[in-house]
Amino acid sequence: MKKLIVPKGLDRRTVLKTGAALGATAVFSPPILTYAQGETPVKIGMHDPFTGTYAAEGESERRGALMALAEVNKKGGINGRKVELVTEDEGANAGIAAQKAHKLIEQDKVNFLMGAVSSATALSVNQVAHDKGVLYMVTGGHTDPVTGTQCHWTTFRICTTTYMLAAGLAGTLYKKFGGKWYFITPDYAFGHTLQGSYAKLLKGMGGTVLGNSLSPLGTTDYSSYLIKAQQSKPDVLVLLVDGQDLVNCMKQAAQFGLTKKFPIGGGLSELEVLRALPREAKLGWWTLEWYWDQPKTPHVKEWVAAYRKAYTDGSYPSARTWFGYAGLHAIALGANKAKSLESVKVAKALEGLELPPEVKLQPNKVYFRDFDHQLMSSEFPGEIIQDGKYPNVFKVADIVPGDKIALKDTGCKLDYPA
């Protein structure tokens, strides 16, 4: 069964419907869309959660990838061949993600892989892609080992590392509010490394960690952690939880009146999360990895307009949308530069590759580091606008270039085949 994803008609459901309809007929009839007659298209396989807790983030990444797909095909595809995107739902389940990666490679015969919102799926597909020797562009999934201790030559990553997230905001918080911090940290690798990075940076600046509460992923009740935090009377309460957990935690902090007592800071926040916050919980200092409102940066306004034209559900592009967009573009840029579809050659071509202005959509230089395949994109620390109505919910204070804050020693040794 072939699933052809049509580059126009960007609405998810139409694409899926068309895909299903084409799937049904593909066995009996030749593909309807042919680019250069006789040439098989280049296939990019994308795994992401479209169901479950991370469905909103996964959908954003998919939309970004589809926008990039349309642009790449308009400009002549990859090496003159048309590009197709095959998407698979993994529901943020690492086992299913690995299974879908096998499916994409073995059954759909994709040339490249991309995707991931949760770190667990990024790690499991990282393994599959390396076993199969297929280039894998991690879109989300921030945990450090992906481009650190468990890095592979096959894997590149768009989103920033947890260390970069911490480093992007730590200085601002310290200068503004002082050096006694209390942390609420999600109890898994992402949280641990993020908190570790923050603690290191804080001590480096002369501050102290008053305490750190580890909360399990998917915690619904944060009051016990907030009670402890309140008792320590911190200068800043740092919330490192993400996604729906952050929504719950912020709502409860606001209902307890804690948000009026001391400033709230955090690690990662996302536009999808900010949208789900009620007014009383809309505050604090956070890092975004991309923001749609950059009046001075070229191409951003046009890109946002293009997104709004393609998706008329009232949403604005988020950092996740940009991950998907930049991820697919990066693959195309690398393959076109290498003039090949061989993963090794494309990987080599991507090392040090700089994203052009119309793709990077941010002021600083954005490129893949050659020694760990981590994209050096910027952090956007800033403050939530309490009375802001979606999409005007965030005030960017600074745009910090990634290579200024990223660690050089990540523990990565690339394992290219001999």
Next chain:
Amino acid sequence: MTRLISVGVMWIILILLPWWLPMIGGYTALGSKVLIYAIATMGLNLVLGFTGGLSFGQAAYFGLGAYGAGMTLKYLALSTPLAILIGTLVGGLAATILGPLVMRRRGIYFAMITIAIGQLFYFVMVRWNNVTGGEDGLAGFGRQDIHLGPAVIPISSSGDAFYYLVLLGFTVAVAIMWVILQSPLGHTWVAIRENRRRMEFLGIRVERYVWAAFAIAGFITAFAGTLNAMLFNFTSPQDLHWILSGNFVIMIILGGMRSFFGPLIGVIIFVVAQDYLSSVTGNWMTFIGMIFVCIVLLFPRGVLGIFNRRAEAI
């Protein structure tokens, strides 16, 4: 005789799977996954279908097997047979030790106590994260080639070779289960399922038999878990969660819990339907849900029950 023929045909189909599955649009890893889940569910069915205990926490032993195998490969030794052995022992012994807590309970209490034990193991794997990788899962290990004297079976690089290892495991597990079910032990299980009280009156130590079923099922599911860890060289706490336990039970009912090969049929339907539907439609959960509803309303004896009119007459 017809049974022998149909089983023979099934084996030929399974042996040729790496050849025909890609031709009809599948992939070998899917075949491996089906067989692994089939081992696990057929093991669980010893308790569920044959002894009549609603075990709802079987994923715990599946996951313990997976972590046992993964941690062996990661921290102890680069040996596939050793990983399988240790993983199977870890999961199986856990079930054996905990069996006495379970064996006295019946019905919904049996289900809930097995869930409780399963969830405890789940939280251990999530919380003990500097060893298990916590929520991110256990990665960074790989299955190793098997050396048989001078011959090397390249399961580390070849998905097909690994499939045949899984098929071998499936065959061995099926043979063991078949022998057990034909033995007095198996007959006693069925008798307990049909009328527990009568067996008690007959002086049978019912609890010990339930314990035996639970322990043996634990070993077999743990064995499946070790293979599952090596299938993608990855395992995560989701492999111990009660949702997976629930899915195992559902696969069994789907196929037919009263028949030996019923779970296999259920696994094929569930795994393949989920794999296929989630690729073609964003609303795959609705379709899966509808399959469940239809099975319950129309084919309560499972898919195999459709062919078995006698069972249907109940």
Next chain:
Amino acid sequence: MELLLFNAFNGLIQGVFYALMALGLALILSLNSVINMAHGGFLVIGAYLAYTLIPYLGFWGALIVGPVLAGVIGLIVERILIRPIYKRVDPIYSLLLTFGLALIIEDMTRTIWGPQGLPLEVPDIINSPVSEVYFFITGYRLFVMGVTAAAAIGLYLLLRYTLLGIRIRAGIRDLETTAALGVNIYKLRALNFGFGCIFAGLAGVLAAGVLGLTPPMGNSLIMPSFVAIIIGGVGSLFGAVLGGLIIGLAAGVVTTYYPAASEAVIYLMMLIVLVVRPRGLFGEEGLFE
């Protein structure tokens, strides 16, 4: 010590949620003999309907109408899907059916309202701390406790003093005899299922004020609610409420000393209770065994 007190109280509030969920589940389990895995689904339905209705009815109107609509949907589901399987003795079928139903409801919710989280705005009056020192006693939490208590008392009065309630209690005790005495048990079970779904919907609206709305939001509450029922004892509504409060309290207390075990503790408690008292605190012999 102060921290322990804080956490204990806080756990108790969490327990109120479990109790509310467990009450609906226990009603359905006792009379309909259905292990309702879709209970989390009805919770989500109630919450999303309330969210949709708030612009028209305001928070207070939506708080009533949302759960009632969830109950109406429950009635329809009962008539079409649940009624045909009452004759199956094995509870495994209701489990499978409602599991499928839960998948369908979650998927439909995502299709209708989208995958992103939505905020449920709570009126300011009940949305701030009542006291400076005991800041964790928020107006909203007191409100949740009040509503739950009112719902539980309402149910108690209904069961104790109305004809319908007496019939429901009789049915829980002995369904065959109740039927033989001329009670239409199909109608009785349908209404009872509806009541259970109203409780789920109410829990959903209340939870949405703390948690926000997402399609899978019911999944994290369903298992603790089952635990509450088992600890309290199957067949006992009072037991379900008590079980909910106990596990909330236990989780709160354990959080003070060893936060890593705060979720595991409720399963550990269930394990201990089942070993010591095989049928829970107030359970009766013979039900669902």
